[in-house]
Amino acid sequence: MYLVIPGRHQLITQFQFEYLSSLIKNGLYHVKDVDGKELQINEPVEAIIFPVTSANHSNTRRNPLPFYLRAISIEAMAAELNVPVYIYGIDDVGSLSNFASYTLKRIKHESDGKFDCTAQNSLIICSTPVLKLYQSLGFNILPAELSDVTNWKYHSLMPWDIVEQIAASAKWDEDESIKAAMHHSSYNVWKKYGVGEKVKLLFTDHMIGSDGDLTETRDYNVYVRQMDDIAELKYHDTSSYVQPGRIGDIGCAVGSWMKLACKDERLRESDFYGIEVSRHLYQICQQRKENGEFQNPFLFFSQKNAVTGLVYEQGSMNTIHTSSLTHEIESYGSREDLLKFIKNRYEELAPGGVWINRDVVGPKNKGQEIYLWLNDGDGNNADPFMQFGDRNELSHFLQSLSTYARFLRFAKDFRKKEGYIVKFEEVTIENKLYIKTSLRNASEFLSRKDYTDNWESEMHETFCFWDFEEWKAQLSAINFTIHSSSHSFRNEWIVNNRWKGKAELYSMTENQLAQVDYPETTMILIGVK
Incomplete structure (x- = not known):
């Protein structure tokens, strides 16, 4: 038997x-x-x-x-x-x-x-x-x-009861009740491999779900395609600032940026270290490595959370790269988490090392009052608040809405769980309807309105919490020197393909509306230690 x-x-x-x-x-x-x-x-x-x-x-x-x-x-x-x-x-x-x-x-x-x-x-x-x-x-x-x-x-x-006791214990390996409950084979493994300390970090990590993901509403098939599609653009924007040696990519997603870096002849003697917190994406990285997709064999992936502590040895890295990551820390974690993340990167760099952070950015004067015209004829204006149990059905419905109707849905959904309120009012000027709101709210909508495939996930994320000057000030406060090539800019492809004909921004000056430029979307911020 x-x-x-x-x-x-x-x-x-x-x-x-x-x-x-x-x-x-x-x-x-x-x-x-x-x-x-x-x-x-x-x-x-x-x-x-x-x-x-x-x-x-x-x-x-x-x-x-x-x-x-x-x-x-x-x-x-x-x-x-x-x-x-x-x-x-x-x-x-x-x-x-x-x-x-x-x-x-x-x-x-x-x-x-x-x-x-x-x-x-x-x-x-x-x-x-x-x-x-x-x-x-x-x-x-x-x-x-x-x-x-x-x-x-x-x-x-039960075994899991003991795991939870270990997570809550100050010195689990000296707790006699825990030692008595565990078989010595497991106690020895946990102690020898430092598992107890890892469990403590995992249980105190409020950003990551129990199965190792930031969000449970992301369609990873879509996400992977998006990462690969824009990898060359991101690498082109950042490659000239990369210093050879020990190169880390935190939030490496599916390894797309590192795949291109491994092909760079200038970096052929470098070692690469990819960090990804999402279990699903980490597994894709490992599979790609097994498939031989990376030219440099000195490439190592780890599944770690770079907020809770250092992911590289102190003072060991020549280059740390992050892309489209820091806004997720603010979105799914807290401001305290983001500041801790910035400090951790400074600690990991060798003197003269660089942190290259490519991410979204908030507009200048984000508190400015804006009159936002939105196209109400480029889709239907059905009840925008309809609910769907299926992600694909929701995506198809959102795509069918006009830009104006989609804003109404955005205003209801955006960071609702986090308690954020999109303040706006509808005003009519010379028989034309406008949304009166802050430049920040307008920018949050414009940056998010076309991400219908992952709408529920995107509605948790904020892009515009700091403008470029605020970002530079935060890095300077940690003792980073800001590289002179750091800059923010507007992605003109987004302007031409997603905004023109869909939305226009105006300010009120002397009772007259004056059109204003579309906001900046992206920054490349280089901190030097």
Whole structure:
């Protein structure tokens, strides 16, 4: 009889070890299942199988340990049992109603058919609601820590309970209650590889979700295409400022900028270090590297959060590049997070090193009162506040709206969760309708109005919180010297393809409207240490 223990297995508890030891030593005849039924199985335990779920996830709050560390811990514990133990990684495939069936099929596949686990030859050990998936397949369930399945009460700490205790403990490795609850195999792995400290950072990180992403509403297929499409433009804008040596790209997305940098003959002797916090994008970077898409082999990717601390050794980097990142820190984190990010980059640079930050920027005089004309004839003016459960349906609807109607939807959705209010009023001057608002609000709308594919995600992001002079002042306050080539500018392609004929900006001077230029969109800010 096989014992199958599905789970993420971030650590092994002392209870789990004693539970398995008892089943092996005393047999299965008088063992009761999760419903209290005595199984009366005469067969001995032939093998124990650990399907480790979310094996392709690591460095996230939900899955802090990579698969290999989880496997090391299980293998070390298994050496103390008297039956063979087998470990198989099961990739995360999202929420599947038939995940139990998928897991069993993966075990069969990974074991080359050695283990075809059925309700006749296997028992499932599970104490979470996942057990219901295996029950539906006819398996008997051994409850382990679970004392009452009707109310999900437990008589022993679950592994995740201990993970949370570690995250909350000042010195987890000296906490006797934690040490007693963990099996020493897991304790040794956690201590040796510094996992406890990593867990503390992950659990205190308020920007990143439990699965390692800034936002759950981004369509990554669209996002990846956009990153690749504009990579050459971004590299052209920044390449002349890159110093050879140790070159880092923080928020490297899918590695598009680094791919071009690796081709640059001037940088052929350099080492490249890509940092990406999003689990999904980090995995794409790793896959691209395996595919041989980067010419320089001295390229290393890491999944880290550059806000919570240094991602490079202090004083080690000649160039740090960031693109379209700093506004996301302000958007999904806080002003404190952004200031911490700036300071961290200064600390990581070697003397004379440069931080090249290419990002959106707010307009000069962003508090100025603006009269915004918006085209109401370039689409329909149906109820702009209609709700859709499907992202694609919402995108198609938004694309069908006129620029004016889309602004009304923007004003309702923009940073609503963050408590931001888009103040505006509609005024009619000489039979023409205008939106009276601040230049900042007008710029936020213009910069965002065409991002309908990822509308829900984009509505969390702010572009115009600092103008260029404010950005320079913040870097100077950290002791950066501002490179003379730093500048802000207006993307004329955006003006010609997205704004002209759609929107016009006016100011009121002596009771007369005077047209004003479209705002700046982009900055290249170079801080020198």
